[in-house]
Amino acid sequence: MTHSTVQPTPASATPEGGHLLELRDLHVEFRTNEGVARVINGVSYHLDAGETLAVLGESGSGKSVTAQAIMGILDTPPAVVRSGQILYQGQDLLTRSEEQRRQVRGKEIAMIFQDALSALNPVFPVGWQIGETLRQRAGMSRADARRRAIELMDLVKIPGAAKRIGDYPHQFSGGMRQRVMIAMALALDPKVLIADEPTTALDVTVQAQIMDLLADLRRDLNMAMILITHDLGVVAGVADRIAVMYAGRIVEHADVRSLYKAPAHPYTKGLLESIPRMDVRGQELSTIKGLPPNLMRIPSGCPFHPRCPYVQQVCVDVVPHDLVLGDGRTSECHFAQEVRDDSAR
Amino acid sequence: MTAPASSTKVRGETILSVDNLVKHFPISQGVLFQRQIGAVKAVDGVSFELRRGETLGVVGESGCGKSTLARLLMRLETPTSGRATLEGKDLFKASGAELRRLRRNMQMVMQDPYTSLNPRMTVGDIIGEPFEIHRDAAPKGSRDRRVQELLDVVGLNPEHINRYPHQFSGGQRQRIGIARALALRPEVIVCDEPVSALDVSIQAQVINLLEQLQDEFGLSYIFIAHDLSVVRHIADRVAVMYLGRIVEIGTEDEIYERATHPYTQALLSAVPVPDPEVRDQRNMIRLVGDVPSPADPPSGCHFRTRCWKAQDICAVEDPQTVPRAADPHPSACHFAELRPATP
Numbered sequence: 050m051t052h053s054t055v056q057p058t059p060a061s062a063t064p065e066g067g068h069l070l071e072l073r074d075l076h077v078e079f080r081t082n083e084g085v086a087r088v089i090n091g092v093s094y095h096l097d098a099g100e101t102l103a104v105l106g107e108s109g110s111g112k113s114v115t116a117q118a119i120m121g122i123l124d125t126p127p128a129v130v131r132s133g134q135i136l137y138q139g140q141d142l143l144t145r146s147e148e149q150r151r152q153v154r155g156k157e158i159a160m161i162f163q164d165a166l167s168a169l170n171p172v173f174p175v176g177w178q179i180g181e182t183l184r185q186r187a188g189m190s191r192a193d194a195r196r197r198a199i200e201l202m203d204l205v206k207i208p209g210a211a212k213r214i215g216d217y218p219h220q221f222s223g224g225m226r227q228r229v230m231i232a233m234a235l236a237l238d239p240k241v242l243i244a245d246e247p248t249t250a251l252d253v254t255v256q257a258q259i260m261d262l263l264a265d266l267r268r269d270l271n272m273a274m275i276l277i278t279h280d281l282g283v284v285a286g287v288a289d290r291i292a293v294m295y296a297g298r299i300v301e302h303a304d305v306r307s308l309y310k311a312p313a314h315p316y317t318k319g320l321l322e323s324i325p326r327m328d329v330r331g332q333e334l335s336t337i338k339g340l341p342p343n344l345m346r347i348p349s350g351c352p353f354h355p356r357c358p359y360v361q362q363v364c365v366d367v368v369p370h371d372l373v374l375g376d377g378r379t380s381e382c383h384f385a386q387e388v389r390d391d392s393a394r
Numbered sequence: 395m396t397a398p399a400s401s402t403k404v405r406g407e408t409i410l411s412v413d414n415l416v417k418h419f420p421i422s423q424g425v426l427f428q429r430q431i432g433a434v435k436a437v438d439g440v441s442f443e444l445r446r447g448e449t450l451g452v453v454g455e456s457g458c459g460k461s462t463l464a465r466l467l468m469r470l471e472t473p474t475s476g477r478a479t480l481e482g483k484d485l486f487k488a489s490g491a492e493l494r495r496l497r498r499n500m501q502m503v504m505q506d507p508y509t510s511l512n513p514r515m516t517v518g519d520i521i522g523e524p525f526e527i528h529r530d531a532a533p534k535g536s537r538d539r540r541v542q543e544l545l546d547v548v549g550l551n552p553e554h555i556n557r558y559p560h561q562f563s564g565g566q567r568q569r570i571g572i573a574r575a576l577a578l579r580p581e582v583i584v585c586d587e588p589v590s591a592l593d594v595s596i597q598a599q600v601i602n603l604l605e606q607l608q609d610e611f612g613l614s615y616i617f618i619a620h621d622l623s624v625v626r627h628i629a630d631r632v633a634v635m636y637l638g639r640i641v642e643i644g645t646e647d648e649i650y651e652r653a654t655h656p657y658t659q660a661l662l663s664a665v666p667v668p669d670p671e672v673r674d675q676r677n678m679i680r681l682v683g684d685v686p687s688p689a690d691p692p693s694g695c696h697f698r699t700r701c702w703k704a705q706d707i708c709a710v711e712d713p714q715t716v717p718r719a720a721d722p723h724p725s726a727c728h729f730a731e732l733r734p735a736t737p
Binding site for chain 2: 107108222223224225252253254255256257258260261279280281282283284285286305306309310319320321323324325326327333334335336337340341
């Protein structure tokens, strides 16, 4: 790949022993007229330089809200960060001023969004939009910003970048628009890239192209990546570790291989069993009964208990806390050991 | 619910037959004096047969014409040319009472459960609306009972007949859409991406429901989807579409195990498999570029601009969807061959 212009950032930016990015017991709620929706209920995870963490969950599980909290782009109100810490290079972002957070945004931690068409401004050429960050934040002249925008478009493999820099978003296909988004996110050379469902709106052949591009860029630029997705198939290809979210909690956390081989939380197990597999043809799909909870009325004890096949009285009464299973695996289930043994069978 | 009268009919006989169906949408220019400057060839010569009790999966990427095909079959669009017969009767020539009878036999489940239900109608009115048009299907006094039966069949609480769509979740709304499609006891149901708007755990519930209803009522499905794993799970036969044409059609095994068209092979290899170990051994074909515009498709084989096998002949001669030497199912490629075995 040609990207001579972008220098990998030294990993030494992380303080000794600490993580590049770490969330500690984050709580976020949405205060609305109908009541308080508890969207994030104690999320902790960490990310080290150069690794890819997948955050997996269905709609309403809080995976995107967590990312917005890291970026500091939550809509407040209604969103309120109730407690917790977001440590970036050892510093708590939540205690910083808006101006200090702005310095982190884009330059240290950048984000790409699901729907590239609505994330891009339809009335400006893409080159101008990529260059905007460079002019505003890096203080580049218009000519320099334009040159750099072409380099970035080359980096994300948009064919004929120099010719297409004056084109408008509607003149690009879905896959190319997503590449423009990625180019914008990379403009300030971030150390962490958060990709929120980057391929959900794309067709399967284009999806494969974009995931390859992201994996290549992550490696070549030595970034850390948080990949937010609902697609268990996409995750299997690119992530090192997976955090599975349900009702605003991380219910299982493991490296990719062990998670797929033997999930240790009934929710993960149910999800894996309920997707039709192209390489395995079964009769009836097993399902997870019921519906995800209403976040204004999260069930007592383990939030998954009304849908869980392993449910016992203790699940209704006691909130399970992370059960450490070794190899860096954790599962928020009273019967994690049992579930994992069942899955491995 | 009683089974439709058709259950005595022979399974496996052709119920719907589509022959060289074409739909071109005109592109016009000018404000006052509009003139046609081109056409979007959304469906460009599609032929297939649907047998009683089977599921025909239709797969393809966005813009390949699969939804237009569904709309044509439902007569929501008028075809540019071509023929389709439902139980021997011409779909596109029928009008008046005959058309109503035909429509009764063919219903549709839409993709988006949020926009396909009228938010100002109760669930009972939504599912009962077909009875307003086809008054003989259920006598007035028994309608509520029929609707409650239908709710029960699709796994919803019959007591919720007076609720509104917003009081249901996405998966439940899709069940309402399915109940509406079942109301007139059709034999063919066209499902246009019925599960793609749903979460994984809910998707499996709806797929299972569709399969169970098929067994119970002997339904035939045309199941349109972009998710190849879902289609493999539910379909007996599969048609692969690219830029308005069927490029390959065959049984589920023929398409998934013995595909001979390069596009099918690429599509299959791009599907993410939720298993890191299988993934490592897979041999992915990476297509370059995007799907060309259906307003200006490439000459000859539509796929040649992205195909690694393309030769001069591909630009000149349009390959027919016919059985090929490599495998006896129809495939539209001059160089149709099986892929070297991949794990």
